[in-house]
Amino acid sequence: MLEQIAHSRLVLIALSALVVWAATLFLLGRRRAVVLAASSISGGRQMHSRPNYHGYFAALLAAGPAFLALAFYALFGQALADRIAISDLPADFSALSAFERAVQIDAARALAEGGGSGVIASEQPPAVGTLATAMERSRGGAKLIAVAVAIALAVLGAAIALMRIKPALRARTMVERVIGGLLMLCSGVAIATTAGIVLSLVFETIRFFGEVSPLEFMFGLKWSAQTQIRPDQIGSSGAFGAVPLLFGSLMITLIAMLVAAPVGLFAAIYLSEYAGPRFRATVKPILEVLAGVPTVVYGFFALLTVAPAIKAFGEWLNRVLMNLFPGVEGPIIDAQPTSALAAGLVMGVMIIPFVSSLSDDVINAAPQSLRDGSAALGATRAETIRKVILPAALPGIVAALLLAVSRAIGETMIVVMAAGQRAQITANPFSDVTTITVQIVDLLTGDTEFDSPKTLSAFALGFGLFLLTLLFNVIAQQVVKAYREKYE
Amino acid sequence: MNRVDHAAIKASDSDVRRPDGGPTADPRIKVKTRGVSVFYGDKQALFGVDLDIDEKSVTALIGPSGCGKSTYLRCINRMNDTIEGCRIEGSIEIDGEDIHDRSIDPVLLRARVGMVFQKPNPFPKSIFDNVAYGARIHGLASSRKELEEIVQSSLEKAGLWGEVKDRLGQPGTSLSGGQQQRLVIARAIAVRPDVILMDEPCSALDPIATAKIEELIDELRFNYCIVIVTHSMAQAARVSQKTAFFHLGKLVETGPTELIFTNPRESRTQDYITGRFG
Ligand SMILES: Nc1ncnc2c1ncn2[C@@H]1O[C@H](COP(=O)(O)OP(=O)(O)O)[C@@H](O)[C@H]1O
Numbered sequence: 001m002l003e004q005i006a007h008s009r010l011v012l013i014a015l016s017a018l019v020v021w022a023a024t025l026f027l028l029g030r031r032r033a034v035v036l037a038a039s040s041i042s043g044g045r046q047m048h049s050r051p052n053y054h055g056y057f058a059a060l061l062a063a064g065p066a067f068l069a070l071a072f073y074a075l076f077g078q079a080l081a082d083r084i085a086i087s088d089l090p091a092d093f094s095a096l097s098a099f100e101r102a103v104q105i106d107a108a109r110a111l112a113e114g115g116g117s118g119v120i121a122s123e124q125p126p127a128v129g130t131l132a133t134a135m136e137r138s139r140g141g142a143k144l145i146a147v148a149v150a151i152a153l154a155v156l157g158a159a160i161a162l163m164r165i166k167p168a169l170r171a172r173t174m175v176e177r178v179i180g181g182l183l184m185l186c187s188g189v190a191i192a193t194t195a196g197i198v199l200s201l202v203f204e205t206i207r208f209f210g211e212v213s214p215l216e217f218m219f220g221l222k223w224s225a226q227t228q229i230r231p232d233q234i235g236s237s238g239a240f241g242a243v244p245l246l247f248g249s250l251m252i253t254l255i256a257m258l259v260a261a262p263v264g265l266f267a268a269i270y271l272s273e274y275a276g277p278r279f280r281a282t283v284k285p286i287l288e289v290l291a292g293v294p295t296v297v298y299g300f301f302a303l304l305t306v307a308p309a310i311k312a313f314g315e316w317l318n319r320v321l322m323n324l325f326p327g328v329e330g331p332i333i334d335a336q337p338t339s340a341l342a343a344g345l346v347m348g349v350m351i352i353p354f355v356s357s358l359s360d361d362v363i364n365a366a367p368q369s370l371r372d373g374s375a376a377l378g379a380t381r382a383e384t385i386r387k388v389i390l391p392a393a394l395p396g397i398v399a400a401l402l403l404a405v406s407r408a409i410g411e412t413m414i415v416v417m418a419a420g421q422r423a424q425i426t427a428n429p430f431s432d433v434t435t436i437t438v439q440i441v442d443l444l445t446g447d448t449e450f451d452s453p454k455t456l457s458a459f460a461l462g463f464g465l466f467l468l469t470l471l472f473n474v475i476a477q478q479v480v481k482a483y484r485e486k487y488e
Numbered sequence: 489m490n491r492v493d494h495a496a497i498k499a500s501d502s503d504v505r506r507p508d509g510g511p512t513a514d515p516r517i518k519v520k521t522r523g524v525s526v527f528y529g530d531k532q533a534l535f536g537v538d539l540d541i542d543e544k545s546v547t548a549l550i551g552p553s554g555c556g557k558s559t560y561l562r563c564i565n566r567m568n569d570t571i572e573g574c575r576i577e578g579s580i581e582i583d584g585e586d587i588h589d590r591s592i593d594p595v596l597l598r599a600r601v602g603m604v605f606q607k608p609n610p611f612p613k614s615i616f617d618n619v620a621y622g623a624r625i626h627g628l629a630s631s632r633k634e635l636e637e638i639v640q641s642s643l644e645k646a647g648l649w650g651e652v653k654d655r656l657g658q659p660g661t662s663l664s665g666g667q668q669q670r671l672v673i674a675r676a677i678a679v680r681p682d683v684i685l686m687d688e689p690c691s692a693l694d695p696i697a698t699a700k701i702e703e704l705i706d707e708l709r710f711n712y713c714i715v716i717v718t719h720s721m722a723q724a725a726r727v728s729q730k731t732a733f734f735h736l737g738k739l740v741e742t743g744p745t746e747l748i749f750t751n752p753r754e755s756r757t758q759d760y761i762t763g764r765f766g
């Protein structure tokens with residue numbers, strides 16, 4: 001613990017020193033450039049870059065390499081030092097099993113850090129104490145080396161920079177190249193993260209397909225994610241047909257879109273074409289607040305309010321139908337406490353602001369000149385909207401709806417709470433269904449083994465979900481692009 | 489300056505203008521505005537404009553930017569009604585009928601008074617559908633054949649038929665700027681207006697396209713009452729029979745184009761025409 005703080009304190013002090021050093025070198029470099037520029041006017045030689053860039057050049061060269069050395073030490077220094085200490089272990093260690101060795105090495109590391117984590121030296125075998133001392137020694141060495149290297153690099157860099165400042169030096173080009181590189185690194189981090197996530201999905205999916213056939217996964221109609229707990233167990237090998245999950249996801253999405261598309265679209269049309277500026281200024285923010293409601297709130301609204309109401313309605317409908325067709329046996333409509341309808345309706349409400357605000361943007365983007373042109377021909381406002389504005393805005397509206405669909409498919413909280421767990425293919429919206437997202441949550445919460453097909457199937461589902469939403473997003477983007485081109 | 493000439497013109501004008509401002513008996517006057525003032529919120533853009541616009545002729549509105557030419561033009565088809573906070577005073581008559589009368593629906597008025605804008609604004613539809621748009625809305629054709637006839641004759645009148653007859657299904661936006669402007673004129677003609685308002689119809693066009701539009705305007709004047717706003721003195725001189733000069737929201741001077749350009753009454757008009765300001 002203490003050692004850790006001391007370690008980070010050393011790094012902090014060194015960093016502050018580097019900042020001061022960089023500022024100094026900036027001033028020195030600029031001074032030198034100014035002096036050179038003044039003298040070079042008589043000498044007839046123009047400076048390639050302005051003095052500030054020479055300053056940055058000097059600062060970067062003086063502080064950059066030293067900073068990298070310190071960063072390397074902060075990240076890997078201790079681990080490397082420990083590794084060195086371990087590499088010439090006391091003889092007692094070689095006799096131990098791998099597991100015991102790992103435990104003792106951990107104990108030694110704790111001791112080396114000051115014994116803060118409840119490890120008491122006197123309770124440990126003597127070899128641990130020896131190793132701890134070795135670690136402490138080697139860590140001290142690493143610290144010394146790091147500081148020495150950083151100082152050397154800082155001084156050397158400064159000297160080289162000051163020597164290289166000449167009228168012909170392309171300081172601006174170099175500084176800009178370094179800055180460009182840093183910016184690229186940042187965007188690279190974002191890309192690398194995404195790529196990493198996708199790659200891990202892909203690899204785990206491939207592992208999953210090693211155990212379960214892709215054909216079963218893609219076309220199987222039965223989902224029952226069980227795995228054998230004992231090798232001799234029979235009859236619980238599980239079924240991994242993802243079709244019912246996809247069906248559930250699509251069914252709920254469809255219900256949600258049946259709510260969100262018309263309501264959102266008409267709201268957008270009203271807001272952009274009919275509402276007065278006052279009304280618009282009030283209602284738009286309110287709609288956007290609706291978009292900010294946490295999905296878990298929608299979820300328990302769906303579970304506690306909507307689902308029971310839907311169940312009661314379904315039961316009533318069932319009674320009516322049973323009376324109408326007395327001959328039919330069993331329930332015509334099987335109403336469940338959680339249902340596709342409940343989850344879909346609430347999800348639809350959640351998506352309304354999404355649809356309306358995107359469509360509103362698209363409708364507003366249709367140029368005023370089109371509205372004027374239509375009005376000047378004696379068209380009413382409704383005719384103008386129906387025959388000119390909506391056709392012109394249609395691709396954008398389609399794109400908005402596709403984005404809403406991909407949002408609905410990926411939505412998790414509402415369906416976890418209000419859709420159900422039963423994987424089934426049914427046309428009855430009063431029945432419970434389960435979705436891809438619900439099953440992923442289900443598979444990965446609780447005790448899980450990380451290499452059973454049950455757990456791996458979550459990755460395959462996640463990958464499928466990723467492909468599905470990606471598809472919708474790509475189509476939406478293409479549509480929007482085509483739409484932009486139409487308006488130059 | 490020749491004062492005698494002025495007196496002669498005035499005399500011949502006076503039997504057209506009746507000082508009492510009652511319903512025009514004279515069939516040669518199409519649009520008659522009296523004391524028209526326009527306000528955008530608190531800001532007054534037009535100050536009591538009295539102007540008569542002749543039937544079957546071209547009237548040019550000239551004047552420096554912001555003097556209210558477009559505002560005046562938009563009064564005639566009540567497009568100002570669509571602008572938030574815009575208020576109009578005074579009387580505007582077309583064929584002796586007050587266009588602000590309760591019995592007049594501004595939407596139908598706009599079918600009688602066509603408008604062409606500065607920037608060509610074809611709808612993102614096919615050439616055919618652009619021209620057929622107004623005819624469809626107003627139910628002018630009872631069959632597909634009639635609609636096709638309307639589209640063809642409108643395009644012919646706009647001098648565009650020969651260029652587009654083989655590509656009626658292509659988008660209107662695929663035409664060149666000059667063609668688009670003629671398409672928009674055809675679109676206006678298709679609803680059979682009496683009056684066509686044009687707000688700087690050539691300012692976004694190259695000289696060749698401009699010449700074509702001017703030629704077209706010169707032909708259209710035999711059948712329509714045309715009011716055109718223009719920044720080009722040469723254009724006003726070429727296409728119009730009457731010219732009205734606006735300055736700072738007021739109508740400064742109006743008269744036969746020839747006279748306004750050769751011998752204006754007001755020194756402000758003279759200054760503007762000779763390019764001394766504006
Ligand atoms: N929609 C509007 N809202 C407020 N003021 C306007 C509007 N349209 C025009 N104006 C003002 O009215 C005056 C006349 O404008 P306009 O008729 O467009 O002039 P012109 O067409 O002669 O250049 C200008 O001062 C302009 O700023």
Ligand SMILES: [Mg+2]
Nearest residue numbers: 557558559687
């Ligand atoms: Mg104007």
